[in-house]
Amino acid sequence: MSATTSPSLPATMRGVYLPGDSTASVRSVAVPEPGPGQVLLRIGAAGICGSDIGYIYREHKTHRGVEGPAYRGVIASHEPSGTVVAAGPGVRAFGVGDRVVVYHIAGCGRCDACRRGYFINCTSPERAAYGWQRDGAAADYLVADESTLIALPDELSFVDGALIACGFGTAYEGIRRINVSGDDDLLVVGLGPVGLAAGMIGRGRGARRVIGVELSEERRAWADGLGVFDATVAPGEAGPVVAELTGGRGTSTAIDCSGSRPGRSTAIEHIAEWGRLSLVGEGGTLETEVSDPLLHKQVTIYASWVTSLPAMSELARSLVRWGMRPESVVSDRFALSDADTAFRLAAGAGRGKVVLVPDLDG
Template structure:
């Protein structure tokens, strides 16, 4: 570490009572295979709000408390300022996205780059180990993804989770220039799905969202052909817009029973339905909705390291900037305001960046 890094820093801690508080932490030093990343941006994710900020400590599929009282934030990007022994691919000065899960690296899932599905225990930045809501982050080199020069640190932070999640869901569903895309739920992941779907060449991109302000924000992005409020006639509206009886690909980003039902009902015959929204349940009529339409359902959880790197390169090639979906940016010192907005009436994505003095 150079002499320019301070000995301590303020990081954001989530007590679980719908507040975010600054705490003093030592600036870490990288060990073997580790890098110290000076954070350029760190996103606020809906899972942080639902499972940590509001005090729900449990998380399905994880034994024991999911949040271990560490520095919050699992959507980091920044610049490497120090490297420990054994670091080989990256070096000081490199701009990186940090894939937010650390896996064992040895099981089949990890060897495919799906650390999120590690068979022998995983740790997430911001949940089980210190995350990106601080000036510096200690990261394993193997979780770093190159951030192209054409993309900003905010772009990188969004790719680290929400955009990666949307990309994986759309890749599996086979979005192309021959498909129409329906996005259900226009929160940050839904906005990402619309933008990526446009980049992948979708013929028409339609969004459905109950919140008027969120629909209005989505319409400013220039990626949706239409945005609709859900209602009794929404399925017919989608069929009219696509002129193919429905959308060839639908993706539910709402994580709600009505949203998932709409994604299934508005899918065209032989369509593909991608489920990426967390929580809730799925209730559907089987024969007419699923069997008779010959639907394929994909359940997708985050993405892989190779796909995240591929997405970053593709966004450059498509000329798209994830930062466009960010409606509000706050300095780390204003994290409490940022989380309150993200948990309430934000129109788009909320992101944290370093304080001006840094």
């Protein structure tokens, strides 16, 4: 390789592809070579995100209003973490042996959004998301732009890193926007992986009470086992519990991770006067009477879409300081060879997060 390289790299590797028919196939492909400003990672863990299921796994859908399907037939997964095993020309900040998380979109690097670290909002034709328009993490190796890397602290595992790469980053941005602190109670609606992350981050930032609302009894039981939530309830039971824990006021902060109209309505119903509401769940609609639940209560609504690269790096350091491990929300780990089973579980009614760990194959 025309790069700084660790010894004994194989010629081929495995990669997971999503044909769009609710299956995942493992193929043998050549190990890629990093170009200028790029590194080659040996993948330590790759997460399976709900957006992969909704837009790629079942069928290849349009996303972000772009013409044609969002998925370009590349290796799946936009939640990578791993170890640098080769560095291309011009790489400066990272080298062979470094443990990293990959911000899951590579932007043009020149627009205002990119210069602020929000590659997610880059509108250039050069914008490419790992696992959507360029090869992703569901493989043994991944070529990544150095500009998308953040350091993975030694105290965190590769599974921790994969979760930071998307779900925890998304939750962190939502929690940052409403500035959860020790003065606040936090209501989390939707206890999928992002909701679990929001609860953990809210607790890490000092929230007095964290209350979870989730339709699935199995997911509520899984959330209870994390030791983060003061209570987890079904939507129809939220009123009395929130009233009891907040002295009848409602919660000063709330975050909807459900992406559903009923979930958002639940968050609005139980937010306190002068409350701050964060919307991070994709899809669905927002339908509400305005005067009583919003205007008269002086509610502020924030909407966010993933986080910035600097904030993602901040999150990794904060998790260490809080003594929190994202991997605690993982309910199932699979080898790459079992990718079809892993995606099938992630697309069903799983308890927590599903991840792929290449080393499980031995």
